[in-house]
Amino acid sequence: MPEGTAADSPGSVVDGECTLPLTGWGVQRVITDLGVLDVTRSGLMLREVAPGISVDEVRAAPGPELAVAADLVVGV
Numbered sequence: 001m002p003e004g005t006a007a008d009s010p011g012s013v014v015d016g017e018c019t020l021p022l023t024g025w026g027v028q029r030v031i032t033d034l035g036v037l038d039v040t041r042s043g044l045m046l047r048e049v050a051p052g053i054s055v056d057e058v059r060a061a062p063g064p065e066l067a068v069a070a071d072l073v074v075g076v
């Protein structure tokens with residue numbers, strides 16, 4: 001499982017455009033040790049946070065801005 005943050009990295013999820021040819025449909029969901037993010041047309045949507053992790057901690061991790069789902073699942 002990828003880490004949401006790493007000491008030697010700016011972040012596991014990066015904001016920007018791919019400079020390589022796209023060969024598939026793309027990523028629809030990202031699962032890290034911090035939580036579960038859905039990739040939507042408008043950006044990242046936080047769907048679940050891991051046990052002991054707050055929404056603020058996920059938002060503080062390096063990476064693009066994210067929206068929080070109205071039906072967010074906490075600590076399951």
